[in-house]
Amino acid sequence: MRIFKSFxxxxxxxxxxxxxxxxxxxxxxxxxxxxxxxxxxIASSGKSILLWGNxxxxxxxxxxxxxxERKVILDDYSIVWLEYVGQKYVGFLNKHFAIVSKDEGRxxxxxxxxxxxxxxxxxxxxxxxxxxTDSKFKMLDTNFNLVKEFSYTKDTNSxxxxxxxxxxxYPIGNGKxxxxxxQNKETKIIDLKQNNVCTDCNLPSKFLSDDNYFYFLVKNxxxxxxxxxxxxxxxxxxxxxxxxAFTLWKGNLYLIYSSWTNVNLDSLIFFKLTPGKEKLxxxxxxxxxxxxxxxxLKFVDDSVVVAVGYGKFVCFSSNGGKTWAVKSFGAFPLxxxxxxxxxxxxxxxxxxxxxxxxxxxxxxTWLPTKNYPxxxxxxxxxYQEMFHYFFDTQNGISVQRKQLSTDSNIITTRDKGETxxxxxxxxxxxxxxxxxxxxxxxxxxxxxNNAMSDYGIWxxxxxxxxxxxxxxxxxxxxRQIFNxxxxxxxxxxxxxxxxxxxxxxxxSYWIIKSSNLGLTWDSIEVFKEYWLNSQWDxxxxxTWAIGDDIYLDFNLFNINTQSSFDVLYYFNPETxxxxxxxxxxxxxxxxxxxxxxxxxxxxxxxxDFTKIYFKIYVFEDKIHFKEFEISNEQAIPLTxxxxxxxxxxxxxxxxxxxxxxxxxxxxxEANTSSVESQVEKRYYTTKFxxxxxxxxxxxxxxxxxxxxDGSFDVxxxxxxxxxxxxxxxxxxxxxxxxxxxKGYGELEWECSGVPSGVYFILLRWAGGSESVPxxxx
Numbered sequence: 001m002r003i004f005k006s007f008x009x010x011x012x013x014x015x016x017x018x019x020x021x022x023x024x025x026x027x028x029x030x031x032x033x034x035x036x037x038x039x040x041x042i043a044s045s046g047k048s049i050l051l052w053g054n055x056x057x058x059x060x061x062x063x064x065x066x067x068x069e070r071k072v073i074l075d076d077y078s079i080v081w082l083e084y085v086g087q088k089y090v091g092f093l094n095k096h097f098a099i100v101s102k103d104e105g106r107x108x109x110x111x112x113x114x115x116x117x118x119x120x121x122x123x124x125x126x127x128x129x130x131x132x133t134d135s136k137f138k139m140l141d142t143n144f145n146l147v148k149e150f151s152y153t154k155d156t157n158s159x160x161x162x163x164x165x166x167x168x169x170y171p172i173g174n175g176k177x178x179x180x181x182x183q184n185k186e187t188k189i190i191d192l193k194q195n196n197v198c199t200d201c202n203l204p205s206k207f208l209s210d211d212n213y214f215y216f217l218v219k220n221x222x223x224x225x226x227x228x229x230x231x232x233x234x235x236x237x238x239x240x241x242x243x244x245a246f247t248l249w250k251g252n253l254y255l256i257y258s259s260w261t262n263v264n265l266d267s268l269i270f271f272k273l274t275p276g277k278e279k280l281x282x283x284x285x286x287x288x289x290x291x292x293x294x295x296x297l298k299f300v301d302d303s304v305v306v307a308v309g310y311g312k313f314v315c316f317s318s319n320g321g322k323t324w325a326v327k328s329f330g331a332f333p334l335x336x337x338x339x340x341x342x343x344x345x346x347x348x349x350x351x352x353x354x355x356x357x358x359x360x361x362x363x364x365t366w367l368p369t370k371n372y373p374x375x376x377x378x379x380x381x382x383y384q385e386m387f388h389y390f391f392d393t394q395n396g397i398s399v400q401r402k403q404l405s406t407d408s409n410i411i412t413t414r415d416k417g418e419t420x421x422x423x424x425x426x427x428x429x430x431x432x433x434x435x436x437x438x439x440x441x442x443x444x445x446x447x448x449n450n451a452m453s454d455y456g457i458w459x460x461x462x463x464x465x466x467x468x469x470x471x472x473x474x475x476x477x478x479r480q481i482f483n484x485x486x487x488x489x490x491x492x493x494x495x496x497x498x499x500x501x502x503x504x505x506x507x508s509y510w511i512i513k514s515s516n517l518g519l520t521w522d523s524i525e526v527f528k529e530y531w532l533n534s535q536w537d538x539x540x541x542x543t544w545a546i547g548d549d550i551y552l553d554f555n556l557f558n559i560n561t562q563s564s565f566d567v568l569y570y571f572n573p574e575t576x577x578x579x580x581x582x583x584x585x586x587x588x589x590x591x592x593x594x595x596x597x598x599x600x601x602x603x604x605x606x607x608d609f610t611k612i613y614f615k616i617y618v619f620e621d622k623i624h625f626k627e628f629e630i631s632n633e634q635a636i637p638l639t640x641x642x643x644x645x646x647x648x649x650x651x652x653x654x655x656x657x658x659x660x661x662x663x664x665x666x667x668x669e670a671n672t673s674s675v676e677s678q679v680e681k682r683y684y685t686t687k688f689x690x691x692x693x694x695x696x697x698x699x700x701x702x703x704x705x706x707x708x709d710g711s712f713d714v715x716x717x718x719x720x721x722x723x724x725x726x727x728x729x730x731x732x733x734x735x736x737x738x739x740x741x742k743g744y745g746e747l748e749w750e751c752s753g754v755p756s757g758v759y760f761i762l763l764r765w766a767g768g769s770e771s772v773p774x775x776x777x
Contacts, residue, residue, distance in 0.1 A: 118133060150168060158205070386435070479512075735749050
């Protein structure tokens with residue numbers, strides 16, 4: 001078997017002519033580091049600890065979790081399995097390679113495998129390596145030579161297996177488990193329904209095994225299967241199985257999970273389940289943790305226990321699980337409203353539970369808030385309008401909309417999020433506001449929309465500084481602003497105006513711009529031929545800023561013919577040029593426009609009943625573009641989050657539909673002299689609007705605040721839930737809409753029992769559709 005040092009990687013790739021998994025084509029040549037993803041594995045020699053996700057890097061500690069460093073294995077490849085075996089770390093990449101480190105994970109060697117299929121999982125059992133492809137399990141000796149292979153079939157896109165009692169054990173489909181004898185290749189199928197384990201069975205998961213027992217999760221129940229007598233024993237009923245992790249240590253079964261009993265604070269629970277159930281932890285998290293999910297649990301020795309999960313979540317215990325320290329946690333929405341990039345080492349974030357996060361090592365680890373007032377747990381919640389911002393590395397703010405209360409609605413930090421304080425502003429004291437923001441480095445423009453019966457609508461422009469002082473800049477009557485964007489010389493936004501005293505109906509549409517940061521506004525009438533014509537309805541408008549240019553997308557719906565189409569316009573704020581770029585009558589919906597390097601990308605997606613389809617275009621100039629081909633194996637860039645302080649820095653969020661995972665890179669332009677401003681993407685839909693879902697990732701249930709214009713029944717509009725491949729996984733039976741007010745409410749999906757992955761709640765109505773993306777863990 002051929003072996004290569006990691007610095008010969010280029011020669012390897014040329015020699016075997018690999019077609020690279022090219023999710024990073026658009027940022028090749030740039031400096032880049034992964035900053036947010038889900039840990040799925042832990043490996044330890046006792047001297048070092050390695051953490052990994054389905055990415056190209058390991059995170060390494062040699063001082064029991066106090067300090068961490070990243071080690072990139074191989075660009076464009078993902079680690080699918082890693083373990084400490086025979087005085088060395090050994091693992092598999094998703095294509096072509098085994099990896100080995102003999103120096104505690106500091107340097108790595110690559111072994112070329114004779115494998116053309118994708119590798120999904122690995123295992124070590126009785127001096128042999130095993131890995132799983134789409135069609136086979138393969139058994140290798142310690143030199144990675146093939147010993148045996150085992151063909152299999154399954155009715156699921158989930159890839160999981162363990163080996164125990166000389167059997168390969170894997171899920172076949174809902175309620176069915178396959179066993180393959182590694183000695184004689186005999187196969188067996190265990191039907192859980194026939195064995196009275198479950199009736200409406202889902203896909204078994206969270207497999208563990210030794211030579212006596214096999215363990216698995218089905219529905220909310222964790223079972224043990226006895227190889228000797230073939231009996232099943234119920235071990236534990238779980239309230240939130242997707243946030244739970246199990247491990248075997250010295251023949252005993254252990255469980256760790258997060259309890260979400262308080263909407264704004266999680267509790268850690270650690271149990272020894274066999275031979276008798278015993279709660280081991282005497283305290284909870286030592287920092288504020290909200291909506292956490294565990295994916296893996298491991299004993300390093302009798303004292304040191306490590307648990308990891310989504311959002312680079314790392315918890316350590318040094319006393320057998322009695323007390324726990326949060327070493328890293330960074331689970332927050334990946335939007336420009338929640339993530340703030342100060343420089344390449346310092347990033348800050350605030351989630352919609354008003355939890356603050358910081359990293360000082362470029363996203364290797366994240367830490368959440370340590371000290372906070374108790375009122376945050378009772379008075380603040382993710383159901384209200386809010387905005388967040390960091391002005392520099394130390395000073396950050398989170399503001400929740402007031403309802404009918406004079407209580408403090410402002411949370412601030414002056415130590416990067418370590419300590420939070422409640423504050424009250426007598427100036428910024430309006431009720432029932434909705435917010436948009438435009439960052440100006442160490443200042444923030446805040447736009448508040450409001451309405452009052454018998455008076456009408458209005459918006460206010462505020463300036464907020466790092467001392468948390470609000471200054472009212474301007475007041476505009478009888479109109480509201482949406483999606484304001486900043487170019488070099490202007491603030492530009494889309495605006496709806498209504499007559500005095502009217503809060504709903506009789507709209508006119510405008511582009512408004514300000515050359516003095518919101519003090520005064522110029523108005524440009526748009527689509528007058530449509531809003532004066534009752535046959536047409538203008539909705540679903542979206543805006544993006546690319547440098548000094550503005551792009552606007554609208555959906556035009558013909559009420560008489562019940563047909564619609566999208567139009568994309570280019571707007572030049574210097575000349576007021578308003579140029580039609582595209583009229584699209586297909587089912588594809590504009591998703592985003594963003595800039596990376598010197599290229600501007602335009603993405604669309606569409607649903608059918610079997611799959612989600614994506615198209616990506618590249619602009620050749622300001623108004624012409626051509627389609628950019630996407631292979632089946634490419635991860636798709638979804639969101640660009642620019643730095644408000646360094647125009648060379650941005651975060652790029654990818655979704656990988658093949659691996660059913662997501663990850664985010666912090667990217668620095670290689671040629672800083674030619675970099676232009678990055679895009680900030682937001683959108684507002686006049687027909688339907690949804691907040692960021694919460695919690696993210698979801699476990700038992702997920703919610704989103706929604707609003708709509710009343711022209712359709714939102715409950716009737718719900719089509720169902722689709723997975724990342726566009727397959728409909730369930731109808732709307734478990735989706736509930738709770739009305740809070742006319743045209744405003746809450747959407748809730750009971751997602752318990754759904755396999756981890758990315759899902760979309762799809763709504764369709766006459767002339768339009770929208771989807772709410774959900775991550776389930």
